[in-house]
Amino acid sequence: MEMTGAQMVIEAMKLEGVDTVFGYPGGAIMNVYDELYKQSDFRHILTRHEQAAVHAAEGYARATGKVGVAFVTSGPGFTNAVTGLATAYMDSIPLVVISGQVPITLIGTDAFQEIDATGISRSCTKHNYLVRSAKELPRILKEAFYLASSGRPGPVHIDIPKDVTAELAKFDYPTHVDLPTYRPTTKGNVRQIKKAAEAICSAKRPVFYLGGGIIHSGSADLVREFVNATQIPAVETLMARGTLRHDDPMLLGMVGMHGTYQANMAMSEADLMIALGPRFDDRVTGKLSEFAKHAKIIHVDIDPSSIGKLVDVDYPIVGDLKEVLEVMIPKVKEHVDPDRYQPWRDILKRYNEIHPLKYEDSEKVIKPQWVIERVGELLGEDAVISTDVGQHQMWTAQFYPFSFPRQFVTSGGLGTMGFGFPAAMGVKRARPDKVSVNFTGDGSILMNIQELVTAVESRLPVINIILNNHYLGMVRQWQTFFYEKRYAETDLSFQPDFVRLAEACGGVGYRVETKDEFDEALKDAVEKGVVAMIDVIVDRNENVLPMVPSGGTLYNMMLEFKD
Amino acid sequence: MKVERRIISVVVQNEHSVLARITGLFAARGYNIETLTVAPIPDSDMSRLTIETRGNVRVIEQIIKQLHKLIPTFKVIEHEEMIEKEMVMMKFPINESLSNIQALCEAYNGGIANVSSQHIITMVADEPKRVRHFIEAAQRFHPVEIVRGGVVAMERE
Known part of the structure; x- marks a missing residue:
């Protein structure tokens, strides 16, 4: 069947089962929007900034594992979307982002709203395309969805010149993709898996190092089974939160810069590290030469370049985590004796008794950690939690009782402020059955505040909880610790009235200064199902602890800070 | 390391x-x-x-x-063992000895590529190390321009 390039884009969305596109129209992508107007198979959500469109698509993808889709126009429309692409790239989130481009005849002439989009997105996408003719479009669209979601997932960008969206060509949508240059290894090497299984059974102080790959590969159930069968303690990275239930006795908590004492000590004293889909990020490892000095390392990852990148690995296993675990778990179960690790578990338990994750609650002022725990008590498994970036993000990772994978949506690798609110809109669209909560800070929320309008208009009731300390808190904390309290440009005392700001956009605002007020506000927002802005005035000087200073060693944590 | x-x-x-x-x-x-x-x-x-x-x-x-x-x-x-070749072109003033230049080029797997009224252009293709030696040896003929081609390589087996 013949159709225009623009029609092909819409058809491909239907065939890929896309139910939501986030985006923002503009000159170069108008043909696509014209076709979008004529269809009713999927919903388009008009954000108020292209960055938010991509973050919303990310929120959708992170909450479901499906490919998130965003449409933007050429030039500034595309450059605004770049932060979203980079955020998704760092966290391996499957996205297809389609941008308009000036007509082929104008490319290279510095035309109005022209930018070398594929040149810019090359370093922050898994792959990208500049479409030369409508003939190529069916293949490229099919490949884009396949590349985004297979192997190590990631964002794919398609740049389509305006004349290509108007061009007629035959539409024959491929049923499968065969790329001779792209064949991800999914089956792990069986001999290597066997050796790893033996190492697990003969270790004395093993620890699971659980990473984001578990979430991407949908293997959390298998990991739970593995941990339960072996009774080996486990640490989670930021991206792996929710893999194990918060009350799993084997869970030592989050690892790394703001990880728990027992988690970081387990990494430091282990004789075997079973790394399932993490990437040995510097926020986890601290100083590399001191990292896991006594441990042999098993590393399972679908991306070979992740293995051995920063740390030498003794048992490298390239493959899809799910497929690898399906082979590895039975092999371990045959020989493992969970009692063998009892002395090790006792040591770690003792560490946790000495230095548990804690904060000092107060009746005079609300502590940010209390707010997170309270939301956990009131909403627990009924909420999917998004965050922005900063202190509130770390407190959420530390204190929220996560119960299932994809319950926590956060920008880990890139650390993008302004991510949370639009992501929480995508979450709400993907999981209407859940309460979509965005923990944010008074700094972060203003970086995509215009999305109040989107959320209200598109009926995406997101509950924003601002942990408002009138500071750019995380930077302020570093200035306190490492810059002798020279608070350069981190005092955010001058702020909008968040309540009235929410109201101006059609949402509901609450200002909260006591615990009772917070309970009332949250209950009211949940009951009414409104776009909410709960502005919680919290202790200005609270710090995220414990902390491994940047470049420090995991076993040398800052546990307290006394002025 | x-x-x-x-x-x-x-x-x-x-x-x-x-x-x-x-x-x-x-x-x-x-x-x-x-x-x-x-x-x-x-x-x-x-x-x-x-x-x-x-x-x-x-x-x-x-x-x-x-x-x-x-x-x-x-x-x-x-591969540990790659057979490598690199090409270099050099331009010399015409007043240098044509036969001496030619002899040098031949010793390094090359020859005269062009002679104009002003310049002699030579071409050599050899292992990267030998190309370096050739360039060193050719200095005494006062080259006015050098263009190196970059390495091409094949596995031995």
């Missing part, structure tokens, strides 16, 4: 901006490109790049893995 020189050949799908993907990768991750040669492979839709690079073992391993990871990459070839 010891820094070593490596030759890596990459076979890639001939498509829009594939060279930029490869050079961009080296630039973004701070890897070195000492020389780079590219040409299409006859009767195929592939091109072959030969990259001369330097780095320690971990860096070289990452380069190879990262090259593999690029979607248009078909094959990454690196």
Whole structure:
């Protein structure tokens, strides 16, 4: 069947089962929007900034594992979307982002709203395309969805010149993709898996190092089974939160810069590290030469370049985590004796008794950690939690009782402020059955505040909880610790009235200064199902602890800070 | 870790901006490109790049893995034993001894490529090390211009 390039884009969305596109129209992508107007198979959500469109698509993808889709126009429309692409790239989130481009005849002439989009997105996408003719479009669209979601997932960008969206060509949508240059290894090497299984059974102080790959590969159930069968303690990275239930006795908590004492000590004293889909990020490892000095390392990852990148690995296993675990778990179960690790578990338990994750609650002022725990008590498994970036993000990772994978949506690798609110809109669209909560800070929320309008208009009731300390808190904390309290440009005392700001956009605002007020506000927002802005005035000087200073060693944590 | 020189050949799908993907990768991750040669492979839709690079073992391993990871990459070839050749062209003033220059070029697998009223142009293709020696030896003929071609290489077996 013949159709225009623009029609092909819409058809491909239907065939890929896309139910939501986030985006923002503009000159170069108008043909696509014209076709979008004529269809009713999927919903388009008009954000108020292209960055938010991509973050919303990310929120959708992170909450479901499906490919998130965003449409933007050429030039500034595309450059605004770049932060979203980079955020998704760092966290391996499957996205297809389609941008308009000036007509082929104008490319290279510095035309109005022209930018070398594929040149810019090359370093922050898994792959990208500049479409030369409508003939190529069916293949490229099919490949884009396949590349985004297979192997190590990631964002794919398609740049389509305006004349290509108007061009007629035959539409024959491929049923499968065969790329001779792209064949991800999914089956792990069986001999290597066997050796790893033996190492697990003969270790004395093993620890699971659980990473984001578990979430991407949908293997959390298998990991739970593995941990339960072996009774080996486990640490989670930021991206792996929710893999194990918060009350799993084997869970030592989050690892790394703001990880728990027992988690970081387990990494430091282990004789075997079973790394399932993490990437040995510097926020986890601290100083590399001191990292896991006594441990042999098993590393399972679908991306070979992740293995051995920063740390030498003794048992490298390239493959899809799910497929690898399906082979590895039975092999371990045959020989493992969970009692063998009892002395090790006792040591770690003792560490946790000495230095548990804690904060000092107060009746005079609300502590940010209390707010997170309270939301956990009131909403627990009924909420999917998004965050922005900063202190509130770390407190959420530390204190929220996560119960299932994809319950926590956060920008880990890139650390993008302004991510949370639009992501929480995508979450709400993907999981209407859940309460979509965005923990944010008074700094972060203003970086995509215009999305109040989107959320209200598109009926995406997101509950924003601002942990408002009138500071750019995380930077302020570093200035306190490492810059002798020279608070350069981190005092955010001058702020909008968040309540009235929410109201101006059609949402509901609450200002909260006591615990009772917070309970009332949250209950009211949940009951009414409104776009909410709960502005919680919290202790200005609270710090995220414990902390491994940047470049420090995991076993040398800052546990307290006394002025 | 010891820094070593490596030759890596990459076979890639001939498509829009594939060279930029490869050079961009080296630039973004701070890897070195000492020389780079590219040409299409006859009767195929592939091109072959030969990259001369330097780095320690971990860096070289990452380069190879990262090259593999690029979607248009078909094959990454690196081998302990590569047969390498490099080409160099040199331009000399006409008043230098033509026969001496010719003898030198022949000793290094080359010859005179062109003679004009002002200049002699020579061409030599040999192992990279021998090309370096040739350039050193040719200095006494006061070359006015040197163009090196970058390494091409093949596995021995």
